[in-house]
Amino acid sequence: MMPNPGRTPIAGKRVQLMATCLCDAFHDDVAAATVELLEHLGCEVAFPGGQTCCGQPAFNGGDWAASRRVVRHTVRTFSGDDPVVVPSGSCAAMLFHGAALEFEREPDLDDVESLGRRTWELGDFIVNGLGVKSWPGRFESAVALHRSCHTRGTASSDAVALLLGSIAGLRLVPFGEAEQCCGFGGTFSVGFPHISAAMGDLKLGHVRAAKPDVLVSGDTSCLMHLSGLAAREGFPVRTMHFAQVLRDALKRQP
């Protein structure tokens, strides 16, 4: 939604992984893939065990007081100067944009902003933080890339497209109205189930028309919504986080 302004430059190769609550609860393989590819890139990955959630659900739902409690916990958990890498565009945007909004009148705004400056969405970190512009290995698939809304206007969408497009055997297939939201929207998905599902169906229609082997995104939340919707309707789609695609490509290195 908003580019991360005034970002702290990358000094070393030590990073802190924020796995996200959705990976912690449902999509463990996305977090595992993130660890594997960061280590492949030579990063020393720390996983602060006290981590829970970035605070976004309550921020999005309007309970900013509850959200601030969780953000404060997150700020304490990810102390130090090392970059924080997140395999989610929306959690990253929460930390570099949303949290600053809900802390604008709080005495510890500086601490929150300082965490925001060293928070990176995974694709953005690989391409623009580490300077990796192409990806080795092989992934024989037609891929539809869903650019999640929280990467709108950030460097993440182009970064992920660049990496995926560079993988041997991988073919990115365009689909209609790619810039439209999938309909997830956090608390929106449960408060507005009809509209949310109608938006998801539009997205699925465009994606299916492009006949990809797999639907890929940088946000597991969008994928959870779309795959859950498709499965319920009896026409499942295969979904992967781009971290899983990058990791799987490495396994097929010549």
Added chain:
Amino acid sequence: MRTQPIDQAAAALPAETRAAVYGGSKVQHEKGRKLLFDHYGDPNRLRKLAGEIKRHVVENLDTLLPAVEARLMANGATVHWAATAEAACEAVHSILKARGATKLVKSKTMVSEEIGLADYLEKRGIEALETDLGEFIVQLDHDQPSHIIAPIRHKNRRQIAELFERNGLGAYDDEPAVITKRARQFLRHKYLGADAGLTGANFVVAESGRIVVVTNEGNSRFCLAATRCHIALVGIEKILPRDRDLALFLNLLARSATAQQLSVYNEFILGPRAPGQPDGPEETHVVLVDNGRTEVLASECRDILRCIRCGACLNVCPVYRQAGGHAYRSVYPGPVGAVLSPLLLGKRFPEKADLPKASSLCGACNEVCPVNIPIPDLLLRLRDRAHVEGVPSPGTPPMGMWALLATRPAAWRAALAGGRILNLLPTRLIPIPALRAWQLKRDLPPWRGGKFRKWLKMRRKQQGRGQSRPQ
């Protein structure tokens, strides 16, 4: 778990209405975007510049408004200040009464909808006729506009042809050219018999007192040419500092609102006819309407006052496309309306506190806004305000338990492990309403809480490293 009112309205919307709203909005959005990017190398820079100019206006209303008043008066116009909707209606009524006017022709103005002017005047025996084609159709049908630029986005030509037939405007014919011609013939006679013409204003320029009215049908020009009294109804935020700002704003407005390079009629009005001038009204009245705007100015959502009412955020909004404008129960629907409508209610904010929830926060509205209003941020601020004021919100999951767990790592890890029970429970027995609501439309993936942490622990063991051991 109950769902939100706008979701219920969307679910109940007839398929043909949804098709009209969805199709019309999509086409309008795509044409407008194409035009902007065809004509300008970097339209985003223009949007941001326009946004900064309007921000300047909003933050300097205290000095700009007196400047506008002085210029308008120097140009011979009479200025009326209206703090409330009622005061604005009264001001218009008293102007008409003083002239003995009983027939008013109106061009399209959202402020008049906002203050309920037509009803107010009709109750006092004054005919207030809408002359914009869409608004004319809305008035004829005793309906409400569903879009701030395209009032009848929710109607199709068949419905309009039937409406015209019912109202004696000719036998059923749904050819748009025929519909337009019939409305035109009816309205021509009305202009000639009218006593006064009322317009809105897209902009009022502080340095010159120039009133700028933009239309595509020429109806505002007929309203002015056929009558001797011009009343302009203007929200106090409609100011631009300088005449030269119009170049930027008219270009952005036409492309964002109607996908045109320039609107067909751009009128620049400097007040009543001066001695020696061949033409022009005898009287020009400008009614400056507050109606809650200064309260918005005092709030943290003042950026919404930059809005130039182009409707681009409605057209691009996936929620508006599904729900249509009436679902918002407001004169201003869509993303801008979800911010503005509850704010304009002042203390009655809770009545429309659900509107800011009607967004997936996708950010498309901000991306197309010609004055770069950070609409998603404002929606979020209002969600917080609704929570702070304790407004009940069906469909919004309570966050207390989640925050409790998310600030206590040991409890969080226990919940991750314990969540596996979800894999065994049928949906209706799941104790978390949000997860039940999720499953109204979608399958839930299997719960795999804690598995990543276990995996990482094993990996670290295998790697034989001690550092950064997960707990």
